[in-house]
Amino acid sequence: MKDPIIRPAYGSEISDACAMMEYYPSVESRGITNGFATAVYDHWAPNSVNVHICGEPLKYRNFVYAMFEYPFLEQKKGLLLAITPEDNKLSLDFSRILGFKEVHRIEDGWKPGVALIMKEMRKEHCRWLMRSAA
Numbered sequence: 435m436k437d438p439i440i441r442p443a444y445g446s447e448i449s450d451a452c453a454m455m456e457y458y459p460s461v462e463s464r465g466i467t468n469g470f471a472t473a474v475y476d477h478w479a480p481n482s483v484n485v486h487i488c489g490e491p492l493k494y495r496n497f498v499y500a501m502f503e504y505p506f507l508e509q510k511k512g513l514l515l516a517i518t519p520e521d522n523k524l525s526l527d528f529s530r531i532l533g534f535k536e537v538h539r540i541e542d543g544w545k546p547g548v549a550l551i552m553k554e555m556r557k558e559h560c561r562w563l564m565r566s567a568a
Contacts, residue, residue: 439498450532470481471497475505482513500534501560514555519544529553 471489485504505511516534518525521544534553543550557563 473499473501473504477515481511482515483509484515484517487532488517495501499562502560505558506560506563512557514557514560516552516553516555518551520549520551525566526551532561535559 436544472487474486476486478482484506485501487501502514505514514534516529517547518529520526520539532555533556536551537554538552540550540552
């Protein structure tokens with residue numbers, strides 16, 4: 435399986451705006467004709483970065499590992515953050531599967547009656563880094 439592609443999404447430096455990690459499986463290597471996974475990192479801070487995840491990353495284990503190795507190991511961040519509207523149950527369930535924990539709610543943050551859910555993944559709690567430690 436090919437490694438995911440990591441590139442700055444805007445600007446010439448990652449810290450200028452955001453970085454994007456993409457993975458498109460090849461038909462030859464996986465026998466898959468469609469599917470993708472993307473992670474976009476933005477709002478870089480000295481110890482944290484925000485992530486937006488879309489596609490089907492759980493289908494591609496190498497992508498999931500790389501998605502966490504990049505901010506935690508390569509960029510040396512201690513926290514990965516994600517924000518989701520509370521009515522997006524699919525995304526909330528998916529982030530729980532990955533291991534994100536809810537840390538704060540902003541009532542009416544998305545729209546009246548719909549809170550924004552702030553989630554975090556701490557480096558020391560990330561089970562996806564185990565591959566790197568082995």
